[in-house]
Amino acid sequence: xxxxxxxxxLSIEIxxxxxxxxxxxxxxxxxxYGLGALTxxxxxxxxxxxxxxxxxxxxxxAHVLDASGARAITxxxxxxxxxxxxxxxxxxxxxxxxxxxxxxxxxxxxxPTIAVRSPSHPVARRLxxxxxxxxxxxxxxxxxxxxxxxxxxHVAEEFIAEDDLVxxxxxxxxxxxxxxxxxxxxxxxxxxxxGSVTLEALxxxxxxxxxxxxxxxxxxxxxxARHYAPRTTAALVAFGGIREALAGQKAPAAVLCFxxxxxxxxxxxxxxxxxAAVYASALYDALxxxxxxxxxxxxxxxxxxxxxxxxxxVDRLRRATTA
Ligand code: AMP
Ligand code: MG
Numbered sequence: 001x002x003x004x005x006x007x008x009x010l011s012i013e014i015x016x017x018x019x020x021x022x023x024x025x026x027x028x029x030x031x032x033y034g035l036g037a038l039t040x041x042x043x044x045x046x047x048x049x050x051x052x053x054x055x056x057x058x059x060x061x062a063h064v065l066d067a068s069g070a071r072a073i074t075x076x077x078x079x080x081x082x083x084x085x086x087x088x089x090x091x092x093x094x095x096x097x098x099x100x101x102x103x104x105x106x107x108x109x110x111x112p113t114i115a116v117r118s119p120s121h122p123v124a125r126r127l128x129x130x131x132x133x134x135x136x137x138x139x140x141x142x143x144x145x146x147x148x149x150x151x152x153x154h155v156a157e158e159f160i161a162e163d164d165l166v167x168x169x170x171x172x173x174x175x176x177x178x179x180x181x182x183x184x185x186x187x188x189x190x191x192x193x194x195g196s197v198t199l200e201a202l203x204x205x206x207x208x209x210x211x212x213x214x215x216x217x218x219x220x221x222x223x224x225a226r227h228y229a230p231r232t233t234a235a236l237v238a239f240g241g242i243r244e245a246l247a248g249q250k251a252p253a254a255v256l257c258f259x260x261x262x263x264x265x266x267x268x269x270x271x272x273x274x275x276a277a278v279y280a281s282a283l284y285d286a287l288x289x290x291x292x293x294x295x296x297x298x299x300x301x302x303x304x305x306x307x308x309x310x311x312x313x314v315d316r317l318r319r320a321t322t323a
Contacts, residue, residue: 036063038137039073059109070116074116075099076098093182096113096114097116115181142154177280181195
């Protein structure tokens with residue numbers, strides 16, 4: 001069983017010491033909890049892949065304190081990168097650019113690029129400060145393909161057999177969805193993963209930003225069509241279509257919807273928030289809860305919009321409900 005620690009100064013020192021010794025540590029960020037190793041420590045990064053069961057080709061996001069931390073591990077930090085960092089860091093925006101040669105290939109899934117972000121969560125920042133600003137590569141602290149953790153207990157449940165794992169407890173991850181990922185390594189800025197920093201906000205700063213539908217692993221490994229998924233079979237239903245979808249459903253289903261009065265027994269309804277930000281922060285917790293009910297199916301009502309922050313929510317719901 002992992003050890004969950006309150007984020008005292010001593011716990012931060014213990015976590016930093018574990019990282020320096022090559023042992024991954026879980027820590028809170030404002031998006032979701034991460035499982036980290038020092039970016040420049042190839043063995044530590046390899047251990048993160050082993051613990052997660054993550055395919056070796058899926059690159060990790062490096063966490064830094066600021067743009068100068070990003071410059072230390074990248075080789076083509078550009079004026080656009082600085083513009084984004086000065087406007088949106090610290091925060092849920094990950095920037096992909098060319099990496100420095102000293103970054104081990106294991107930390108980037110063998111790629112010539114590296115994804116970098118500066119988290120705003122105070123506990124993540126204290127840990128980075130304790131490490132003297134060294135970058136920490138950290139994917140979400142869950143077994144591969146599963147739902148990202150938004151509280152410390154979820155992390156412990158994912159890694160129940162990892163007795164040496166230290167988890168810093170920073171309360172609930174406020175945003176609840178993984179960061180927005182933008183690729184600035186090519187000729188045109190390209191959105192690789194929607195998140196709490198919206199496409200609209202990025203376009204306001206950068207002008208044109210491509211936003212291709214990414215369902216294949218190739219362009220951005222980790223964006224598999226099925227990802228962030230519960231174990232129970234789950235389906236996405238059109239907004240307002242829950243009553244109809246349940247008409248032929250005899251076995252008890254678990255339903256995430258906006259109006260629970262549309263859900264008759266024997267089904268179980270979870271009413272979801274109508275505000276996109278509140279929905280995003282509640283989603284993974286709700287998915288974990290309904291996944292543990294033992295229902296035959298999970299039905300999820302699609303949000304009323306796919307613009308702004310809803311774009312990220314719809315993206316995760318699609319991946320959670322792809323067979
Ligand atoms: P996470 O699993 O939340 O840490 O997210 C990491 C995701 O960021 C990966 O699965 C990719 O989708 C994206 N990513 C990270 N590094 C790169 C990179 N060098 N090139 C393209 N996408 C990347
Ligand atoms: Mg992940």
